Amino acid sequence: xxxxxxxxxxxxxxxxxxxxxxxxxxxxxxxPCAEYCILPKxxxxxxxxxxxxxxDPVTPQDNTITFxxxxxxxxxxxxxxxxVTLGGMSFPRVDFVAFDLPQVTRFDVVIxxxxxxxxxxxxxYPAGRLRIGEAGS
Amino acid sequence: xxxxxxxxxxxMARVEGERxxxxxxxxxxxxxxxxxxxxxxxxxxxxxxxxxxxxxDEWRDHPEDTPWFTSMRGIDRGIKVTFPKVSVGPLVAKNVxxxxxxxxxxxxxxxxxxxxxxxxxxxxxxxxxxxxxLSLD
Numbered sequence: 677x678x679x680x681x682x683x684x685x686x687x688x689x690x691x692x693x694x695x696x697x698x699x700x701x702x703x704x705x706x707x708p709c710a711e712y713c714i715l716p717k718x719x720x721x722x723x724x725x726x727x728x729x730x731x732d733p734v735t736p737q738d739n740t741i742t743f744x745x746x747x748x749x750x751x752x753x754x755x756x757x758x759x760v761t762l763g764g765m766s767f768p769r770v771d772f773v774a775f776d777l778p779q780v781t782r783f784d785v786v787i788x789x790x791x792x793x794x795x796x797x798x799x800x801y802p803a804g805r806l807r808i809g810e811a812g813s
Numbered sequence: 814x815x816x817x818x819x820x821x822x823x824x825m826a827r828v829e830g831e832r833x834x835x836x837x838x839x840x841x842x843x844x845x846x847x848x849x850x851x852x853x854x855x856x857x858x859x860x861x862x863x864x865x866x867x868x869x870d871e872w873r874d875h876p877e878d879t880p881w882f883t884s885m886r887g888i889d890r891g892i893k894v895t896f897p898k899v900s901v902g903p904l905v906a907k908n909v910x911x912x913x914x915x916x917x918x919x920x921x922x923x924x925x926x927x928x929x930x931x932x933x934x935x936x937x938x939x940x941x942x943x944x945x946x947l948s949l950d
Contacts, residue, residue, distance in 0.1 A: 684847075684930075685845060686844070686845075705845065706844075707844060707845050708822075708844055708940050708942075708947075709821070709822070709842075709843055709844055709845065711820065745885065777885065778885070778886070778887040780883045780887050780888050781883055781884070781885060781887075782883070789820075789942060792940065792942060793942040793943060794943075795941075795942075796939070796940070796941045797938075797939070797940040797941070798937065798938070798939045798940075799844070799937070799938045799939075799940075800937040800938075801930065801933050801934040801935065801936060801937065801938065802934065802935065802936070802937070803937075811941060811942075811943040811944075812941075812943070812944075
C-alpha cells in the first residue's frame with residue numbers, strides 16, 4: 677500500500693529497473709487515461725532498451741507502436757520494463773512506451789494503465805490524497 | 814456512483830449554463846486536465862456568446878478570462894467560462910471552470926466535453942481495472 681499527498685497532480689515516486697539491471701528513480705504522474713506507462717527515450721536507452729533510440733521512419737523496429745493522444749497520432753517503441761517499484765510494491769514486466777513528453781508538462785514519466793491494472797487506485801481530490809494498493813485490497 | 818471502466822471513459826454530463834440553458838453532452842473523464850473543456854458551439858448556446866471569439870481577441874479585453882494552461886499537448890490557451898452546474902448522474906459540481914477549445918477536437922476524440930480537474934476536484938475517485946470499474950463519490 678502506498679499513500680501520498682499531492683497538491684495539483686497525483687504523483688508517486690517510482691523506481692524503474694531495466695533489463696540491464698540499471699535503475700532510474702523519478703516522480704511520476706499517475707494517469708489512468710494513459711493506456712501505457714511512458715518514459716523518456718534517453719532513460720529507456722540507459723535502462724537497456726537501445727531500440728528506443730531508433731527514430732528511422734523507413735525501418736521501424738518490430739516493437740514500434742502507433743498511438744493516439746491528445747496531440748494526434750504518434751509512434752513510439754513499446755518496451756517491457758523489468759520491474760517497477762512504487763513504495764513497497766513491485767511490479768514485474770510492465771509495458772512502457774519510450775516517448776518524450778512536452779517539457780511544459782513538467783513530467784517525464786507517466787504511470788498508466790499498463791501498471792495500474794494491477795492495482796487499486798484511489799484519488800481523493802478534495803483531500804489531496806493518493807492511495808495505491810494491490811488489486812482486490 | 815460506480816461506472817464500468819472504458820477507454821476512453823465516456824459518460825453523459827448535464828451542463829447548465831446561463832439563463833436556464835442546459836445541454837446533455839457526451840463527456841470524457843480526463844484525470845489530469847486542469848479545466849473542463851467545452852466546444853465553442855456548445856458554450857455559445859449555453860449562454861456565453863463571447864465563446865465565439867478567438868482567444869487572441871478576447872485576451873485584449875479580458876486577459877483574466879483567457880488563461881494559459883499546460884496539458885499533454887503542451888501549452889494551451891482558451892476562453893474561460895464558468896458553468897453554474899455540471900452533473901453526472903447524482904454527482905453535482907457547482908461553478909465549474911471550463912475552457913473553450915480554440916479549435917475543435919481532433920476527429921478521433923469522440924466526446925463533446927471533457928470533465929477535467931475543475932470538476933473532479935469535488936470528488937473521490939476509485940479505480941480498479943481488474944474488476945473493471947471506476948467509482949466517483
